[in-house]
Amino acid sequence: MTRLILIIFLCANISSYAQESSTFDDKHFIEYLTNSLKNNDVNIENKNAFLKESSNYWNDRKLDYNLHPENYEKAMSLFHENQEKFKEIVSAANNKMNNRIEDxxxxxxxxxxxxxxxxxxxxxxxxxxxxxxxxxxxxxxxxxxxxxxxxxxxxxxxxxxxxxxxxxxxxxxxxxxxxxxxxxxxxxxxxxxxxxxxxxxxxxxxxxxxxxxxxxxxxxxxxxxxxxxxxxxxxxxxxxxxxxxxxxxxxxxxxxxxxxxxxxxxxxxxxxxxxxxxxxxxxxxxxxxxxxxxxxxx
Missing domain, CATH: 3.40.50.1110 (SGNH hydrolase)
Incomplete structure (x- = not known):
């Protein structure tokens, strides 16, 4: 479910959030992801915040990431750990996707x-x-x-x-x-x-x-x-x-x-x-x- 939500978020919504630039440089994004993993409050608000910040960060760097993925190994590892942390939190995006296909x-x-x-x-x-x-x-x-x-x-x-x-x-x-x-x-x-x-x-x-x-x-x-x-x-x-x-x-x-x-x-x-x-x-x-x-x- 998390991956489906993130697909929607990164693709259709690189349209909304991704209009913004990331508020984090590389160092502070890693700090954000590290602190997110330490936070025991696994809820929809924190998940949405994680998706928003991650979408903005990766959108700004997707070209450089594809050219130099080795520069982002730590950030990507922490990012995937956060994905796993929030994977059980279901979003309304799933119902929206199902309705769109039926339509x-x-x-x-x-x-x-x-x-x-x-x-x-x-x-x-x-x-x-x-x-x-x-x-x-x-x-x-x-x-x-x-x-x-x-x-x-x-x-x-x-x-x-x-x-x-x-x-x-x-x-x-x-x-x-x-x-x-x-x-x-x-x-x-x-x-x-x-x-x-x-x-x-x-x-x-x-x-x-x-x-x-x-x-x-x-x-x-x-x-x-x-x-x-x-x-x-x-x-x-x-x-x-x-x-x-x-x-x-x-x-x-x-x-x-x-x-x-x-x-x-x-x-x-x-x-x-x-x-x-x-x-x-x-x-x-x-x-x-x-x-x-x-x-x-x-």
Whole structure:
């Protein structure tokens, strides 16, 4: 729960709090985190204060952190300890996220009721990387349906499978979702959800090709929680191994092209929140996906 709240806080709310600059320099932020750990009052007020101060601090330094993470080892360790301390404190942000997803599903249902879609469509489904992708502009040669919802995890995709996927009977389904890992689930649990979804698709739509897109590294991975980047990469490896044993399922590595030759993440491919791709980011993804779609539909 803590990670979901922090995702909302750091992304949508790098919009509110992150308009402010941090009141702490590096030394005083470490002192603040240390004192926060010593404070035995674990309540929503202290949690909100921790989230606000941390959001402002990391937002100011997210670029430098990605270039020089070694300079922030102590601060990051203390930050993760505080995340663990407050993880049992539930926020109203969870209900807001659930309501937003349900509203988006209803909007898609209303859209479907008013339109007819090609049976040779390419369906993009998943979380915010799909929702923010201008897929019809990026792939004008195809009939595109985009059913992305920011913050939607794999369980929610499966829950709304009939509306999001089955009813469209697409020729190709492109799936991206990193929310399960960002919510703190293990790579094994995340991959099991992908397996469950693909079983449903193959059972109902046996001729449909499935593309599993790799989880992307993001500038704020470490701010979301401990080992988020590591667990994304482990999940990618497991999805690759799974896809190699399956017919009509292909794993697509979009993560490697997002790295510089030194292995560090390209920082100019994200919007200001450090999580979502900008035009440059999607320009890395587009030709990779286009070539695969052309091969699958020729």
């Amino acid at each position: 988006a599903i209803k909007n898609f249902q209303n859209l479907d009721d008013r339109n007819t879609f090609s049976k040779n469509s390419i369906l993009f489904v998943g979380s915010s990387s799909i929702a923010g992708w201008k897929t019809s502009i990026s792939f004008p040669e195809f009939y595109i349906i985009n059913r992305g919802i920011g913050g939607m995890n794999m369980t929610e995709i499966i829950q709304h499978y009939e509306i999001l996927i089955k009813k469209h009977s697409p020729s190709v389904i492109v799936i991206y979702c990193d929310i399960d890992i960002e919510q703190g689930k293990s790579p094994e649990i995340a991959v099991n959800a992908f397996k469950e979804l693909t079983r449903k698709i193959k059972g109902d739509l046996p001729k449909t090709s499935i593309l599993l897109l790799s989880m992307k590294p993001a500038m704020i991975d470490d701010f979301i929680g401990r080992n988020i980047r590591k667990n994304k990469m482990i999940t990618n490896e497991l999805l690759l191994k799974f896809s190699e044993k399956e017919n009509n399922i292909q794993f697509v590595d979009l993560a490697s092209p997002m790295l510089n030759v030194d292995g560090k993440l390209k920082t100019d491919i994200f919007i200001n929140d450090g999580m979502h791709l900008n035009k440059l980011g999607y320009e890395i993804w587009n030709p990779i996906i286009r070539n695969i779609l052309l091969e699958l539909t020729k």
